Amino acid sequence: MTIQKTRNETALTIALSGRLDTVTAPELEAVLKDALADVSELTFDFEKLDYISSAGLRVLLSAQKTMNRQGTMKVIHVNEMILEIFEVTGFSDILTIE
Numbered sequence: 001m002t003i004q005k006t007r008n009e010t011a012l013t014i015a016l017s018g019r020l021d022t023v024t025a026p027e028l029e030a031v032l033k034d035a036l037a038d039v040s041e042l043t044f045d046f047e048k049l050d051y052i053s054s055a056g057l058r059v060l061l062s063a064q065k066t067m068n069r070q071g072t073m074k075v076i077h078v079n080e081m082i083l084e085i086f087e088v089t090g091f092s093d094i095l096t097i098e
Contacts, residue, residue, distance in 0.1 A: 003031055010071075011041040017048030020056030029059050036063070040071030047077035052085055064094060074098055 001018035012035055020028065036042065042063060052060075060075075067073035074096040078086070086092040 010039055012039045013043040013045055015045035019051040020049060021053040022055040025055035025059050032063055036066055042067050042073040044075045045077050046075060046082060052082050
């Protein structure tokens with residue numbers, strides 16, 4: 001998985017490509033831990049994300065809880081397979097998906 005961060009003042013976009021799974025989720029978690037301190041708008045771009053596992057969902061949930069306290073979070077460019085995972089797990093009710 002590759003992680004590309006784009007920062008614009010207090011807005012952060014994180015574009016992911018590849019697989020967000022048990023192996024790569026800790027890497028994303030570490031990036032978020034360092035990056036979210038003064039962010040008020042977090043966007044995940046999943047245009048090139050192929051797969052997300054429960055470990056990846058856990059990282060998203062943690063980010064959502066953080067952003068509920070300090071701003072907003074949305075997920076954009078979600079493909080059909082990942083959208084189906086969000087729907088089955090109930091994440092489509094928790095996350096803002098555009």
